[in-house]
Amino acid sequence: MLEIEIDGKKLTVNQGSTVMDAAHAAGTYIPHFCYHKKLSIAANCRMCLVEVEKAPKPLPACATPVTDGMKVYTASPLAKKAQAGVMEFLLINHPLDCPICDQGGECQLQDLAVGYGNSASRYQEEKRVVVGKDMGPLVSAEEMSRCIHCTRCVRFTEEIGGFQEIGMANRSEFSEIMPFLGKTVDSEISGNVIDLCPVGALTSKPFRYSTRAWELSRRKSVSPHDGLGANLIVQVKQNEVMRVLPLENEAINECWLSDRDRFAYEGLNSAERLQKPMIKFDGKWHETDWQTALEYVVKGLNGVSADHGKDAIGFLLSPHSTTEELYLAQKLARAFGVNNVDAALRRSDTRVAKQQQGALWLGSSIVELAASKSILVVGATQRSEQPLLASRLRQSVKKGSQLNVIHVADDELFTSLNAKLIVAPQQLVNALAQVLKAVVTAKAGETAIDLAAANVSAEAQAIADSLCAADSASIVLGNVAQNHPAFSELLALAQEIARLTGARFGIAAAAANTVGADVAGANPVRGAFGQNVTAGLSAAEMLAAPRKAYVLLNNEVEADSYNGQQAVAAMKQAATVIALTAYKGAGLLDYADVLLPIAPFSETAGSFINMEGKLQSFNGVVRPLGETRPAWKVLRVLGNMLSLNGFEQNSCEEVRAELLALGDIAAQLNNGQSVLAANVAAGNGELVRVGDVPLYHADPICRRADSLQQTAAAAVPQLQLNPADAERLGLQDGQAVTVAQGAAEVSLQLRTDAALAQGAARVAAAHPATVALGGLFEPIQIKRG
């Protein structure tokens, strides 16, 4: 510890701190532009110059290490003169047209110019003009004359994004910030450069010039997309969501947002929003009032129940719905006598629900996971599943953690891996079994799982060594693992490895409320907080053995199910499909009978439980659009109309209180598996589809965010094959091919990619071009042309 003084205030700081860190600790503000706590130190803006006793010249606070006994003066005449000098330099070439600048009102340069600058301009030469750049559909770089060369954006793409996509070209005053010639900025977390840019050079393309910062009100919320649970500030004007910014939460999203979290709000204002209840009769859709629509629903449910029994009804609930909605939905179903309730829509392994002992979760906090010395990620397309988690693990590697991967493709993670095992989907179980086998040997342990068919490869050995040697280790199963038909096996194997190595294990939840769904009882076998219920069918079972009636909450089965083809067929044969939805999507219009407009997360109170089991509540930020109503209210009224008990809640908070009174969330989190049987035999050589979910097709909201849909990540999926497989099939890179599953054929372009495991045929899910296909991890046929 070092003793220092800042502006006469004494404090002790850690060895290795900078003057900026110390000032922060002392609550003293030092003006700065290039410094950012999450980025490397550049010390190039020189705004943070301060006086240090005995130093002959002012020193940059951001880069100057503290020494014992140091006396710092942040506002002495010398410091102030230096700061004013720098401010003058920053302004000489900066356009002084704040009133028409998009950053006006939230510009660090504007703010600091007032406090630290001189008023009159002594610069009478012509100002520099810098031409705008095209960074793609999300980030606007039109106004590059405003850039002050702090290089935060450059450092962000390189250090946090993992791959430098923005550079500073040229030198001297001709330096220009730009992406590579003709390239856009494609990082899945690119939008953060907008927040980082202290001036109006990089701004949000969708938001640009739509409104002025001071006309917006700021409301807190939680991202409804992936399972990380990023904290949001949603900015609103005249009852419309205009922009989404990060709300800093060091334990979850730090100060970042993924582009999905940031730009998906455009989907909230989509023209496809359903604004009035609608009923289909005579083969046509008719808008109607709520009363009529709800009566129609009640009649439909009672009718099917009378004719075919309660078991003929299925409830398919979205893991993107709030905990309160899911709780009421399953309560309604069960009170009505329907046991077929599930929110694990893309899960194909029907055994999991029957074996689980609690809500599946990450197995640790996000911070603990990131701090693990050895991490094994199994079956995850990390950068599209939870972009910020992928970025966080990248930082872990920088800090010395070993990252290991078992996956179906050697996807670019922009970080170095300790070891990786890239295998076809049907080999995933065998791959993880190899690791277990190596662990059993290393630890001289025992396992009930028969590992005879597992031959330990060098990579598996390296992974096992890494897990065994680390004093903290974690195993995480990603979305691919969770949707895989052998999810049970993967869980059981992970559990055994964890038991023998002392590692934690769990799942990286795909959706904002995957964990909340299990806690709230949106599960065919477990009620809210694990209450005993009569077991019903899982989502996959309800679709494999079609029901007569379906109630859909907040999902579009063609895109949100494991097998879109089968799901749509099931809908079409049903007597009635009742959809509570925010959108009138083409699919729903085709197969549903009733559409009830429900509020997306921005228009209702609610809560999500993120992957680490943290419940985060939020309020609506705008009033529901048109005649939209919060789903909890709709469910409550339906409960009343169906004459069920327990539907008297007057607010979302009451629903939440009722649920939370049932138990303790932490006690529910449990990845334990009772059954440890696992067939670890390596699969055969047929081509198996890798149906992972594209970044911007994961949920109904982001599928309708126009700007996200213009990104490269949202392009029409290609068939990706290992070049060896393509050659074997006589196919060439770039050619058109027809892929078939079951009755459906779709034509796609082939892209050979050595990153893909042999035997894996990547055809992404959830995209309009591929929803007609079948199971996400099932055999797939490929034909020429």
Place this chain on the structure above:
Amino acid sequence: MAIFVKGVIFEGVDTTAPDCWHIDAYMARGGYQALKKILDNKMPQEDVIAEVKNSGLRGRGGAGFPTGLKWSFMPRSFPGDKYVVCNTDEGEPGTFKDRDILLYNPHALIEGMIIAGYAMGCKAGYNYIHGEIFEAYELFEAALDEARKAGFLGQNILGTDFSFDLFAHHGYGAYICGEETALLESLEGKKGQPRFKPPFPASFGLYGKPTTINNTESFASVPFIIRDGGQKFLEAGKPNNGGTKLFSISGHVNRPGNYEIPLGTPFATLLEMAGGMKDGKKLKAVIPGGSSAPVLPGEVMMELTMDYDSIAKAGSMLGSGAVIVMNEDVCMVKALERLAYFYHEESCGQCTPCREGTGWLYKVIHRIANGEGREGDLELLESVGNNMAGRTICALADAAVFPVRSFTKHFRHEFEHLIEHKKSLVDHKWC
């Protein structure tokens, strides 16, 4: 072209002989004896460093930092790689001595760097060579091959357990890469943007490893120091200013070129060696240490001796030893305008005061030179300069300000006249 007087580096080098640079010629002049001496005697590393300290050798790249002391900063027992790096990015206007070392006596540098590698426990070295002298780079690569073939570079040098290899890295046109940390960035394949110090290269240098950087002339002086002793080197100059030094004389003299003479030689003598003033014109001004050093009026210079202390006392610096001589026909505003353009063009662009300030200074001086100066411009120049100097990561901003301050101080009347009368006091002729 180097002209030997009483030198260390060019002793015995016949620069007119086409093969003077070859290893045979070098060895015939006593080359590689210092290295053999060290290896044969298994000379302790500390002793090599002590000898360099004794010599009083001060860095020849501009800052004049004692070389032996710098070497002693390298962590002794660092577990990983360490590097020695030579700075041949000679780009300071007026300086052209290091090129001649590469062209006529490259093995002196190679031997000096091997000895440095030995003394500091480095296993590899790089010589960063100025972009525009590609032919010197190619020749240096050929010299490296010779040294490698002769067993002075590579594994187990001369059969000992000392291994060291040396590579040439070619720059491609950026003055800033002469600054040592910019040079390291460039050597790492990045833009040459200086690093903030601390940490200093001795603890965090090339690839983040302990690194010592010296100028070409500094390294090339080392074989003499080891072979003939530090004392002998010291005696060749004057106290605190050991050795001989290469002076690059350019401008209005009859015989521009490199002169290796004892530190402490009077400027008048040096001027005479260079054949005196061209066309018998009057000496007006001298920049004694490269374009970044403050200019001094001719009459002041005539009283000075060429060494670090004497020039510093007169308010300038010996810098790299580049002596730019100007006669009475030079308009000092025009001369400054050209230098200001250079710094504007060469600023690496990262620090705000330098990126914006060098441009501002140039634009104002340009305006004055074109008869568009305004009242208050000299105060503006001074104030802008004050806001730049000492406020940046590296000393380029200072280097840009020194000429402005000194030109406007010593030749203020020329600037005032131009501002007031919109035309120069001098009937300007470059040459």
Place this chain on the structure above:
Amino acid sequence: MLSAESLAKIDRELAKYPADQARSAVMGALRIALTERREKGATPEERCLNSEVIEFVANYIGIAPVAAYEVATFYNMYDMKPVGKHKITVCTNLPCALRGGMNAAEYIGKKLGIHLGETTADGKFTLLEGECMGACGDAPVLLVNNHSMCSFMTPEAIDKKLAELE
């Protein structure tokens, strides 16, 4: 994109640096790529670096294309704009100016009928102003095609050189 010979040269550059520091070779690789383009290019456009070559070099070295672009634009000698068959760079910095640097530039410009920074209509010559080349004692100095330095370039010497380059 590049000849086997150029790739072999780049490999030689790569061998100078530790295996995990391939990035160090980017300057050399860009220089080699530019040299090949200068020698093979039929038009001014084909003689300078463009985004395809830079991206190719970046991928060959294993760095981000924009990082290679930063390098290509930071250092003066990489030609990023169309350039004549012979690029002549004249040092006009102060020490050279004092010994005829400016005059040499002017002389060449007049002779070729172009200004500094321009290329002759036939695409043969580009004339540029350079900063200190570290050869001030030999002024006036020109650098031809980045790699060949010509000293003491009096008008007669310039005439001779230009004739050679025809």
